[in-house]
Amino acid sequence: MHAWPASEVPALPGKGRDLRIHDTATGGPLTLDPGPVARIYVCGITPYDATHMGHAATYNAFDLVQRVWLDTKRQVHYVQNVTDVDDPLLERANRDGQDWTELAERETSLFREDMTALRMLPPQHYIGAVEAIPGIVPLVERLRDAGAAYELDGDIYFSVESDPHFGGVSHLDAEAMRLLSAERGGDPERPGKKNPLDPMLWMAAREGEPRWDGRSLGPGRPGWHIECVAIALDHLGMGFDVQGGGSDLAFPHHEMGASHAHALTGEHPYAKAYVHAGMVALHGEKMSKSKGNLVFVSALRRQGVDPAAIRLTLLAHHYRSDWEWTDAVLDEAVERLARWRAAVSRPDGPPADALVEEVRAALADDLDAPAALRAVDRWAALQERGGGTDEGAPGVVSRTVDALLGVAL
Incomplete structure (x- = not known):
């Protein structure tokens, strides 16, 4: 699967x-000290409702991480996935009477267009779940054969008790984990587990x-x-620098992923830092596909909103904060851009x-874009x-805003 330019x-x-x-x-806080090549994995979209402002805020945060690293004269090895087969995608395709592969391809294409318009730096490897299946099957077999997984009515489950580090990402208690598991794609009530x-x-x-053939x-x-x-693991290996995503991925997704990797390799940690972006709300509730309260980047672009103004709207909020999208915050960004x-x-x-040093210092301090x-x-x-x-100053400012904030003036 190809990324975007x-x-x-x-x-x-x-x-x-x-x-x-x-x-x-x-x-x-943690000061990251990557080697000459910084390694980052950011979890990608499930392509059936792209690209809403919550998506955009998350990828903007990790675009800033890349830009800070590039400014330290490092190379960046960035990997992102696309969950192009999963229950929510299949459910949406069935609801709308669409072929699930066509839905995934259309929404992934739209996501690429939005990322290009917002000037998000692309991953070096942009990998769909479907194309990764030949590499997934052997890992599941290894976990099963090592006793870290078991079969239940034909399905294969990972045993969280096989990882002594389980819980070390989110630090939630068992009841909180159970509630979030039920809410976020798990099946904690299934008998026999x-x-x-x-x-x-x-x-x-x-x-x-x-x-697919599971051998x-x-x-x-x-x-x-x-x-x-x-x-x-295929593209970055263990101990990469940053595992990134929205705050709703800390549990179960990043917790479970870390445990899978620990059990597979016998090594710890999976990632040196787990970094999570806040949620974006609309009308007082977190933007979500289930609630349908989404603001889409593509819709704003069709209305003639400059993508640079959309990006400035995102940058006006600290990446870890939860905030609400309103017409007023977009209007402020349009005025700022002008x-x-x-x-x-x-x-x-x-x-x-x-100014160059001020912007550098702000971003190096936990991506303080505001x-x-x-x-x-x-x-x-x-x-x-x-x-x-100073005749050179406007050019310096323009290049700084472009290089570090991703906004073309």
């Missing part, structure tokens, strides 16, 4: 700072549903968590070297008042 990232003078970021697993929290690794073929597992399709583990473009269009302006925006606002205000005669 990359926009050019301008090189800035000097060198950026190492990223200090909030790690869900430790509950506190060794532990109610045990997640499915391989679902035996169901009537009328897609199926000794029998025909069927993969569970959700093992999909990402297979892709991440001010910034007017400021950099003048032939000279106030010196901008300090602080970075305020720094550019201050420069633009000085520019409006005729605060300098």
Whole structure:
């Protein structure tokens, strides 16, 4: 599966700072110190309702991570999946009378278009669950043969008790895990499971549903968590730098994925940092497909909204915060974009070297994009008042905003 085209990232003078970021697993800040190649895995969409603003906010956060690393003169090895076969996708296709593969292909294509418009840097490897199945099956077999998985009426389940580190990502108690498991794709009430929290690794073929050759597992399709583990281990290996996604993925998805990897490799940790973006709400409730309260990037683009303004709306909120989408927050971003473009269009302006370092410092401090925006606002205000005669300053500001914030002025 192919990703989307990359926009050019301008090189800035000097060198950026190492990223200090909030790690869900430790509950506190962690300064990341990748090697020459920083490794990041971000969980992708299930392609049946792309791309809503919650998606966009998540991928914007991890785009900033990439940009901070690139500014430190590192290379970035970024991997993202597409869950192009799963219960929610099949349910939507059945509801709408569509072929599930056509639905997945259409929504994935739309997602690519939105990511391109928003100038999100693409992953080096963009892998669909379906194309990963040949690599998933052997992993499930290994877990089963090692006693870390078991069969129940043809389905294969992972035993969470096989991982002594289980619970180390989300740090939730058993009851909270049970409730979230039921809410987020698990089946804790199914009789016969060794532990109610045990997640499915391989679902035996169901009537009328897609199926693949599972070798000794029998025909069927993969569970959700093992999909990402297979892709991440194949392309990044154990101990990669950042596992990213929305905060609703901390449990069960990232917790279970880490346990799968620990059991498969005997190594710990799966990822050095678990980083989670906040949720975006509309009319007082978290945007969700089930509630239908979604704001789509593509719909805004069709209405003529500049994608740079959409991106500035996202950047105005700290990535870890939960916030609400309103017309007012978009209007503020449109006005900000106009001010910034007017400021950099003048032939000279106030010196901008300090601004570059302010933006770098803000982003290195747990991706504090709102602080970075305020720094550019201050420069633009000085520019409006005729605060300098540096002929190179507008270009420096424009390149900084482009390189570090992904906004083209």
